[in-house]
Amino acid sequence: MNISPAFDEMWADGSAIRRPYQNIKAWLDSEDKASLKAKRRDANDLFRLTGITFNVYGSSEGEERLIPFDIIPRVITSNEWNKICKGLEQRVRAINAFLYDIYHSQEIVKAGILPLEMLKNNPAFLLQMIGVNPPGQIYTHISGVDIIRTEENEFYVLEDNIRTPSGVSYMLENRETMLQMFPELFTKNRVQPIQHYPQELLNSLKNTLPETANSKPTVCLLTPGLYNSAYFEHAFLADQMGIELVQGNDLKVVDGFLAMRTTRGHQKVDVLYKRLDDNFLDPLNFNEKSSLGVPGLFDVYRKGRVTIANAPGTGIADDKAMYSFMPEIVQFYSGEFPLLQNVPTWRCAIKDQLQYVLDNISELVIKQVHGSGGYGMLIGPTATKKDISNFKKKLIATPQNYIAQPTLSLSTVPIFTNKGFAPRHVDLRPFVQMSPKKINIVPGGLTRVAMSKGSLVVNSSQGGGTKDTWVLEN
Amino acid sequence: MLGNTANGLFWTYRLLERAENMSRLIETGQRIALTRLNSSDEQWLYVMQTSAVSEEYKIQYSKVEKEPAVDWILRHPENKSSILSSITSARQNAKMVRHALTTDVWEAINGSFLEIQKLLKAKTIEGDLPLILRTIKQSAAFVRGATYGTMLRNEEYDFCRLGTFIERADNTARILDVKYYVLLPSAKAVGTSIDNVQWETILRSVSAYGGFRLEYGHEAGPDDIAKFLILDKRMPRSLIYCCDILKLHLLSLCSAYRKKPPSLSQIMELQNRFLTHDIEAIFKFGLHDFLQEMISLFGNLSDQIEIDYRFYE
Numbered sequence: 001m002n003i004s005p006a007f008d009e010m011w012a013d014g015s016a017i018r019r020p021y022q023n024i025k026a027w028l029d030s031e032d033k034a035s036l037k038a039k040r041r042d043a044n045d046l047f048r049l050t051g052i053t054f055n056v057y058g059s060s061e062g063e064e065r066l067i068p069f070d071i072i073p074r075v076i077t078s079n080e081w082n083k084i085c086k087g088l089e090q091r092v093r094a095i096n097a098f099l100y101d102i103y104h105s106q107e108i109v110k111a112g113i114l115p116l117e118m119l120k121n122n123p124a125f126l127l128q129m130i131g132v133n134p135p136g137q138i139y140t141h142i143s144g145v146d147i148i149r150t151e152e153n154e155f156y157v158l159e160d161n162i163r164t165p166s167g168v169s170y171m172l173e174n175r176e177t178m179l180q181m182f183p184e185l186f187t188k189n190r191v192q193p194i195q196h197y198p199q200e201l202l203n204s205l206k207n208t209l210p211e212t213a214n215s216k217p218t219v220c221l222l223t224p225g226l227y228n229s230a231y232f233e234h235a236f237l238a239d240q241m242g243i244e245l246v247q248g249n250d251l252k253v254v255d256g257f258l259a260m261r262t263t264r265g266h267q268k269v270d271v272l273y274k275r276l277d278d279n280f281l282d283p284l285n286f287n288e289k290s291s292l293g294v295p296g297l298f299d300v301y302r303k304g305r306v307t308i309a310n311a312p313g314t315g316i317a318d319d320k321a322m323y324s325f326m327p328e329i330v331q332f333y334s335g336e337f338p339l340l341q342n343v344p345t346w347r348c349a350i351k352d353q354l355q356y357v358l359d360n361i362s363e364l365v366i367k368q369v370h371g372s373g374g375y376g377m378l379i380g381p382t383a384t385k386k387d388i389s390n391f392k393k394k395l396i397a398t399p400q401n402y403i404a405q406p407t408l409s410l411s412t413v414p415i416f417t418n419k420g421f422a423p424r425h426v427d428l429r430p431f432v433q434m435s436p437k438k439i440n441i442v443p444g445g446l447t448r449v450a451m452s453k454g455s456l457v458v459n460s461s462q463g464g465g466t467k468d469t470w471v472l473e474n
Numbered sequence: 475m476l477g478n479t480a481n482g483l484f485w486t487y488r489l490l491e492r493a494e495n496m497s498r499l500i501e502t503g504q505r506i507a508l509t510r511l512n513s514s515d516e517q518w519l520y521v522m523q524t525s526a527v528s529e530e531y532k533i534q535y536s537k538v539e540k541e542p543a544v545d546w547i548l549r550h551p552e553n554k555s556s557i558l559s560s561i562t563s564a565r566q567n568a569k570m571v572r573h574a575l576t577t578d579v580w581e582a583i584n585g586s587f588l589e590i591q592k593l594l595k596a597k598t599i600e601g602d603l604p605l606i607l608r609t610i611k612q613s614a615a616f617v618r619g620a621t622y623g624t625m626l627r628n629e630e631y632d633f634c635r636l637g638t639f640i641e642r643a644d645n646t647a648r649i650l651d652v653k654y655y656v657l658l659p660s661a662k663a664v665g666t667s668i669d670n671v672q673w674e675t676i677l678r679s680v681s682a683y684g685g686f687r688l689e690y691g692h693e694a695g696p697d698d699i700a701k702f703l704i705l706d707k708r709m710p711r712s713l714i715y716c717c718d719i720l721k722l723h724l725l726s727l728c729s730a731y732r733k734k735p736p737s738l739s740q741i742m743e744l745q746n747r748f749l750t751h752d753i754e755a756i757f758k759f760g761l762h763d764f765l766q767e768m769i770s771l772f773g774n775l776s777d778q779i780e781i782d783y784r785f786y787e
Contacts, residue, residue, distance in 0.1 A: 049585050051569065226570060239573035250478050261477045263629065263783040264731060 006409035007151050008423050009074065020075040020472060023189050027182075028072070028414075028421065036416055039181050040071055046180065052173050052236075054460065055229045068465030069174060070415040071181065074426060074447040078192075078474040081443055084147060084155060084430065087340030089439045090330060092143050092432045095162065095317045097333040099139040103129045103313060113328050118321065121400075124370070126278060126313030128285055132302050134311045136208040136436040141273075141309035142201070143432040144168070144446075147340070149411040156341045156408065158427060160323065163315040164275055167446040168431050169233035172197060172240075174468040175444070190473040192443040198240035200433060200440050205271045205309055207435035212257070212305045213270040220244040220260060222251070222274040224292045229461075234275050243273075253296035258306045271307040272297075278312045320403050321347060321369045343408060348399040357404040358395065361388055364404040365456075366395070379456060381407050410456055413467065415449060425450045427458050428469065443471035475574070477784035480633045482571035484779070486583070487621075487637030489564035493557045494614035495645045495679075496525045500547055501607045502678040507540060510671055517675065518543035524645075524652050524679070527555050544603070549594040557610065558594045561587055574630045582620040586613030629730060632723040636779060639723075643716035644772045649679045650703055651765035657696040659757060673699055680711045700761065701753040713768060714749050717741060720775070727783075735782035737775060744771050 008014070010021040017025050044066060047053070053064035076084075101107050102125070108114045119125045144165030146158045175194055179186060205219050220243050223234035238245035250260050251269065259266035274281065280290040285298035300306050316322060322329075324345035330338040346353040346364075357364060366378040378391045395402055412423035430445035447467040448458035458464040499521045506513050519538045522528035530553060531538075531546050549558040565587040572580050590613060593606050625631045650657065656672040676699060677683040689708075690698050704713045724738040748768060756764050780786060 048588060049581050051572070051580070051584050226566065231569075235569065235572040244476055244479070245573050246476065247478070250476050261784055261787075263475050263477050263480045265784070 006423075006425065007149065007154075007411045009149070009411050009413045009426075010423075012152065020077050023185075024073065024075060027185060027188075033420065036071065037418075040069075040416065043069055043071060043177050043181055046177055047173070050173065052169070052232055054232060055227055067170065067460045068451050068463070069177065070449060070451075070465050070467045071178070072414055072416055072421070073178065073185070073468045073470045074413045074428075074449075075470045075472060076428075077472055080155075081471045084340070085441050087155070087157075087338070088143075088145055088430060088432050088441060090334050090336065090339050091145065091157065091160070091326070092140055092434055092439060094330040094333040095143070095160065096138065096140045096434060098329050099311070099314060099317055100137055101333070102316065103132065108329070108332055111332065113332055114325055118325070119316070122316060122319060122321075124313075124315040124319045126316070128298060129311070129313035133304060134301075135210040135304060135307045138208045138307075138309075138434055138436060139311040139314050140317070140432075140434050141205060141208060141311075143434070144429045145432065147428045147430065147445075148343075148408060149428070150408055154341075156343050157326070158343060159320075160318045160326070161429070162310060162318040164277070164310070165429075165431065166230045166233055166275070167429055167448075168197060169236040170466050171431070171444055171446045171469065173236070174446075174466055178468045189470065191470045192473055194442045194444040197431070197442045198237060200442060201237075201273075202241045202243070204433040204435045204440060205273060205307070207437045208307050208309070209270055210305050210307050217270040218244075218260075218268060219271040219273065220246045220269055222246055222248070222272050222276055224276050224280070228275075230275065237273075248276075248290075248292045248294050251294040251297070253294065253300055256300065256303070256305065258294070258297060258300050269306060271309065273309050278315065281308075281312060319369060320367055321349070321400075324403060343405045346404040348395055348402040348404060353404075354395065354399045357402075358392060361392065361404075363407060365407050366391060366402055366404045369401050369403060375461070379407065382454075382456075407456070410450075410458075413447070413449065415451070415465070415467075422453065424453070425456050425458065426467070444469045475629050477786070479571045479574050480629070480783045481780070481785035482567045483574060483630055483633040484637040484785070486564050486567040486571065487634045488641040489560045489567065490583070490614060490617060491638045491641040492555075492645070493560040493564065493610065495642070496547055496557050496560070497607050497610040497614075498681060499524055499649075499679055500544055500603075501611075502675055503540075504544070504603060504607075505678060506671060506675060513671065515539050515543075520652055520675070522547060524648050525555070526648070527553055530554075541600075545598055548598055548606070558590070561590055561610075576620070576624040578620040578624040579617065582613075582617045586616060589613070629727060632727050633783070635723045636720060639716045639719045640772055640776050640779075642711055643713055643720070644769060646680060646703055646711050646713055646716065647765050647768045647772065649676060650700065651762065651769065654761045654765060657700045658761060659695075659697050670696075676703070680709075682709060682711065685709070697753055697757065700756070704756065705749065705753060714745075717745050717749060721745065724779075735778075737778040737782045740771070740775050740778055744768075744775070 010018060012018050047066050047069060053066055055064060102119060109116050140162055142165055144161035144167060148156050148158045171194065202219060206217055209217050221234055221238045223231060223245055225247050235245055244260060246260055252259055252261065252266065254266045258269045258272065260269050276292055279287045280292045282293045282295060282297040283290045284295045301308055324347055326342050327338050346357050348354045348357055362380045364380045368376040378387060410425040410427060413426050414421045415424045426447050426449045428445050428447055430441055433440040447469040449465045449467055450456060450458045451463060451465045503517055503521045506517060515538050518540055519528060522531055522543060525547060527547060534552060535542050546553050547556060549556050565583055568575060568580060568583045589609060593609060598606060621634060653672055653676055673696060674683065677686050680703065686702055690702065702709055706712045707714055709715055721741045724741055728734055728738050
């Protein structure tokens with residue numbers, strides 16, 4: 001097998017197989033390539049039949065694609081997992097406290113830790129949220145934190161996805177698919193189950209009710225609709241949680257409460273699990289052109305009569321410029337050192353740091369502050385001279401729009417290609433649920449994998465694939 | 475349950491039923507064309523009229539001919555009511571209400587769509603027609619079976635069935651109406667036996683050729699066909715059967731909601747006025763007028779269900 005210079009989770013330094021992968025290795029050795037190929041085809045057919053597809057923005061209407069699925073599981077030991085979990089819990093609690101603080105008394109600004117400019121000039125800082133008290137003081141009901149591994153014991157947070165984290169349906173369906181394709185693997189390995197995620201999420205949301213809810217609260221999931229790239233996930237989660245999947249035109253403010261139009265008339269909604277950008281939520285309070293939202297919804301929210309998960313305005317916390325303050329944020333609110341490390345980050349808005357970035361651009365990754373999906377970024381080491389000189393111009397023109405990070409070598413895990421097994425770079429997105437009662441993390445996550453050799457871009461919108469992610473039992 | 479979900483379920487099943495009925499009409503047309511030496515291309519006009527797609531066809535083509543007609547009904551991109559677009563919209567609706575369907579039903583609908591979409595990608599060649607029609611029919615049976623076998627008998631199921639049977643009732647009425655004149659008692663002189671091509675067309679269009687012969691024998695006349703398709707409770711596509719099922723599900727919704735909606739009164743009135751007489755009375759009333767009246771009442775009923783259960787507002 002080809003060993004890449006990055007840390008390989010199966011082979012480590014190449015001399016001997018790492019323990020957690022011994023069973024995987026034995027399995028791969030015992031299977032012949034032709035039957036694995038046939039199984040892979042079956043898996044794809046299964047995904048198509050189930051409808052686990054995503055719509056690509058900008059492609060012809062209704063075009064549905066499959067996210068490439070690799071059949072070799074990615075394995076995490078329970079020790080590694082426990083360590084990650086502790087770090088996640090600390091981080092998410094701090095982020096939630098941070099959000100409360102910046103929309104209330106802004107102690108972190110007063111303490112001189114966060115410059116006021118970071119809020120003032122930031123479109124992700126939602127002025128409408130100032131002074132609003134979300135039910136249970138929870139902003140981050142669900143967080144998807146992207147973690148990368150660079151060494152046996154080195155884990156970094158690459159990104160916090162707080163506004164509308166997605167991808168959990170792939171985590172669940174990848175496991176379902178593996179259970180169907182290779183049941184024998186689960187007989188031989190003690191893999192921690194993840195199937196209870198939707199139920200746990202429902203419980204977690206029901207633990208964060210507005211005071212006006214009664215003992216039988218109504219939870220529903222708000223989707224922008226069929227043509228949204230994540231529509232499958234919305235329908236899937238609503239189905240698994242046993243809640244209604246609603247669009248803006250199903251909802252209405254009736255007598256000061258949020259209500260959905262049922263066949264029996266309007267019925268009060270207590271918790272709205274929204275999968276819609278804040279801007280589109282309510283044309284009266286945000287983008288007036290939005291036809292996806294509900295007029296007056298935010299007024300109901302402000303009165304504490306509905307829970308919105310995640311709370312509007314959480315986007316400020318996963319802004320890439322804010323990311324660079326995360327170590328200070330975690331420390332400020334938890335009083336502890338961060339358990340999960342941040343990737344060193346240069347803020348181009350600061351003159352000295354911009355100069356450093358310009359001087360070392362060919363070794364850095366440059367990202368847009370408000371970008372997502374891997375768009376609009378520059379990967380220095382693989383960029384052409386022309387890309388670099390174009391990007392330099394953008395940096396100089398609007399430095400505040402960019403941050404830069406060293407090119408970290410993401411760990412690799414083997415995938416099954418047409419030519420056999422080959423290592424590819426991966427990241428990991430675990431999903432953290434938070435309620436006033438507790439933080440809950442289902443043992444697993446979405447492993448995204450860059451399918452082409454050497455690539456570091458794992459985003460599904462750019463050809464990245466996924467894998468089943470195993471957290472082993474001790 | 476959301477009004478929108480009821481809407482999605484209702485239309486998923488209406489559109490699936492429509493696609494199935496259209497494919498049966500093509501199958502009939504093709505069968506007659508191949509087995510009757512004196513058949514003309516005019517019968518494709520009948521097929522298109524029954525499916526209500528003939529007007530748009532005439533805009534695109536100057537002549538009614540088999541090949542373009544079959545392609546038009548099956549998949550022509552300009553035909554918004556083709557079998558392919560019906561199945562595509564049925565699947566879109568199902569996708570919207572996926573959480574209200576069982577996994578089995580969703581996969582049956584989605585799998586059928588994927589297969590039929592592949593078959594209808596390019597212009598149809600005659601040799602592929604049997605496979606295409608068989609696939610559409612089997613898909614319909616597959617979805618029906620999954621629905622019957624796995625859906626809970628709750629409101630969701632009621633809306634699915636209402637969609638199926640409103641469409642079916644409308645379809646049977648249209649099949650009869652487009653050829654009503656061959657069924658009049660006075661037509662007895664024209665045709666002589668069940669082998670009459672016109673009658674065969676009608677019976678095959680509702681998959682009832684064999685069933686009718688078995689029950690009514692070779693001596694049966696055209697009025698018997700009218701009776702069979704309007705008043706025979708054993709025939710699952712007859713108007714009386716469809717209306718019984720519609721009433722059954724409106725009653726079931728009524729008892730779940732503890733409220734009598736106007737749609738229930740409508741179906742009961744329709745049954746009392748039009749389906750409590752014998753076939754002679756219907757002929758006396760005028761078969762064409764009777765069928766026209768029925769078609770318009772089915773339309774009203776469908777609108778009323780949308781209002782009663784807040785499909786849109």
